[in-house]
Amino acid sequence: MERDLYSIRMRAEHDGSHCSGAERIAAAGDLPALAAELVARALGTGSGAPDRVHCSVDRLAGEILYRRLPDVQTFDVPDWMTGRACASALLLRAGVAPVAVAVAMAQLAAGPAPGGRVMRGAMIVDALTGTRLEADPARGVRASRMDLVMDARQGVSAELAAAGLGHHRVAEALVLAGKILGAPGIVAELCWSDAPDYLSGYVADPHHGYQRITRMKAAGDGFGGRALFVRTSGWTLEAFVAYLERQAVLFDSLGTIAPPQPWKA
Numbered sequence: 001m002e003r004d005l006y007s008i009r010m011r012a013e014h015d016g017s018h019c020s021g022a023e024r025i026a027a028a029g030d031l032p033a034l035a036a037e038l039v040a041r042a043l044g045t046g047s048g049a050p051d052r053v054h055c056s057v058d059r060l061a062g063e064i065l066y067r068r069l070p071d072v073q074t075f076d077v078p079d080w081m082t083g084r085a086c087a088s089a090l091l092l093r094a095g096v097a098p099v100a101v102a103v104a105m106a107q108l109a110a111g112p113a114p115g116g117r118v119m120r121g122a123m124i125v126d127a128l129t130g131t132r133l134e135a136d137p138a139r140g141v142r143a144s145r146m147d148l149v150m151d152a153r154q155g156v157s158a159e160l161a162a163a164g165l166g167h168h169r170v171a172e173a174l175v176l177a178g179k180i181l182g183a184p185g186i187v188a189e190l191c192w193s194d195a196p197d198y199l200s201g202y203v204a205d206p207h208h209g210y211q212r213i214t215r216m217k218a219a220g221d222g223f224g225g226r227a228l229f230v231r232t233s234g235w236t237l238e239a240f241v242a243y244l245e246r247q248a249v250l251f252d253s254l255g256t257i258a259p260p261q262p263w264k265a
């Protein structure tokens, strides 16, 4: 029988705003060390000492899905303007309508939450019209309960590092994108970080996997976020959100990693 597994989540706040977060899935015996690791991470974010660190542990109930991570491809671009042009082209190829691409790009660049702020989660965007569908435009939808299986972690990290993708953000984004690509109704995902010093981003879609773009914004730019593009029929918002928030998904292997290539329009 499979051992009980737990979701362990950390989030930290500084001056009333979110400053760090991470989550893992693990067996009971691994939780104390993981809790220490996550708290150490919260304390070492570099964005000021957190005022509060929350750590929560929930036993997973229900089925756990085991999946393979998406294939990885990297497009090298000389600057962020070319990066955004590359992202737009990849989204159009995935089946997102031009108006929806334009709306999402403009909103991520300007701060998609009310008042031009960064969101805590992702926008849900109608891939045909660009209409935003998430219930709360400040929070958005947050994907949760996904991780690498413990035994695959070292191998996946080593393979990513050998391909020059050893930054912990890449592995985490790959797991998140892998979960998102399994959602009912998903057409594509667009992401660039709001961290002012992390400039790369990606477009993911179910046919082409995780397509990393080396520059999506200028250094020092504190805007970013995620847009999840969904088709207009054959799914419900409730099922989409329930899958992202509650369904546990563990990844047991990496897809293919293609060598980086320059983007050619």
Ligand code: AMP
Pocket (backbone or CB within 6 Å): 118, 119, 120, 121, 122, 141, 142, 143, 144, 173, 176, 191, 192, 193, 194, 195, 224, 225, 226
């Ligand atoms: P990050 O890649 O951690 O810098 O996050 C970039 C943006 O993606 C954040 O500002 C959020 O808008 C969004 N985001 C981060 N984590 C999640 C998540 N678990 N689910 C959905 N959106 C997220």
